[in-house]
Amino acid sequence: MRCTDVAIVGGGLAGSLTAAMLGRAGIPTIVIDPHEHYPFDFRVEKIGNALQLARLAETGTAHAVLRSATHDGENWIARRGHLIDKTPSQQHGIAYHDLVNAIRIEAKKHPVETICGKVAGLATGSDRQAVTLSDGGTISARLIVLASGMSTRLAHQVGIGRDVLSKCHSISVGFDIIPVGRPAFEFPALTYYSETPNDRTPYITLFPIKQRMRANLFVYREANDPWLAQMRRDPVATLNGALPNLRKITGEFHVAGDVRVRPVDLSVSTGYRQAGIVLVGDAFATSCPAAGTGTDKVYTDVARLCGVYIPTWLKTEGMSADKIGAYYVDPAKLACDAWSMRKAFHFRRTTIDPGLYWRAQRLARLAAGSGKGIIRRTLRTMRGLEPQLLNSRWVRSEIAEPDPARPDPNIGDARPLFPLGPSANAAK
């Protein structure tokens, strides 16, 4: 039997980040995952905006991740075949396995023990916890961090349940896209929004990962919708059928390699306030990929857990449910979880809800998006012609780099209740 302070079950994004942060803090930690190197998995494929980058930075691993990522620098925004705007962008494309493996390398710089194996059983209590591996080995720890993603089997063993709030809330489709007859696309990155509610598509985002142009398309459909099989079989014709004006911006294109299709349920754990075990990332609650908030939740959970709570919990005897409960009511965690859930439902309703209110929302967004684009384009045209005007405070705020505390202009107007930043840490 091995003994440690913290046993992390699962070495995906949440588990690997937890290992990196605890290792850096010198806390004895063992992480268990079936894969020595995280394999290809169609999940998040970019750091989406400045706020997400700031949240990643809170974990102290941003430099390591950015070394393997591709910064696009500018994102074109388009809708109904019209280019609306070109905005400075903090998108950094990175395949999920490269993201996780970059963080694992960071974790290995510290004395963190890694076990390549599968956890078969958990037993928890208010003092020590037991983790049983599928090869029969056991680990005794003061605390278990459950970071096993969407799989619910282990959580159920210790009486933690799962509520599905929205079955097949959205479906993500990922593929490589290449221009026909030209060496490259004209845009560094592109977000192309829904043309009508009938396309059931909030948006498609195109962004570079190394030399490839990657496409992430999000749709609101049933998991057995024949449209998905058609998309796998003939992606170019199916995409052009759904978004007929996309080609006006992209030009003719091909799809290269596999088309990955992945439905996601919105679900949240129940009965998690227990002694000896704490949940992070998707193991606590999932998110909607179209809203792009899953990694915000992971970064927030891990930064708060490892930056504030675990070091405090280990200073005193025992690991009671009361101690652990403080993490679940952490204001930054609560705000991030609520924002993520709100954004998931808001996106879906703004895209497909037939109600009058949501139709009005769609029109308002269209008008606001076009209006903002016209203002920015006019200001850019004026740049150099009217230096005095350009120096005015109003104009500077219009052409400034996006503020991480403001909502992402690329994907809607949902904003966190308050930003996670040094002030949130200082408040604790």
Ligand SMILES: Cc1cc2nc3c(=O)[nH]c(=O)nc-3n(C[C@H](O)[C@H](O)[C@H](O)COP(=O)(O)OP(=O)(O)OC[C@H]3O[C@@H](n4cnc5c(N)ncnc54)[C@H](O)[C@@H]3O)c2cc1C
């Ligand atoms: C298609 C898709 C697109 C997405 N796009 C975005 C996006 O654009 N933006 C965004 O912010 N978020 C996005 N997300 C969400 C984001 O990917 C997740 O929130 C995040 O990856 C969750 O990380 P995790 O570590 O909690 O889970 P995972 O990465 O799933 O890690 C779980 C780990 O636990 C291990 N494990 C499981 N069972 C056991 C066991 N018994 N023993 C040992 N180990 C075990 C697994 O092997 C795995 O390594 C997307 C998700 C999907 C599915």
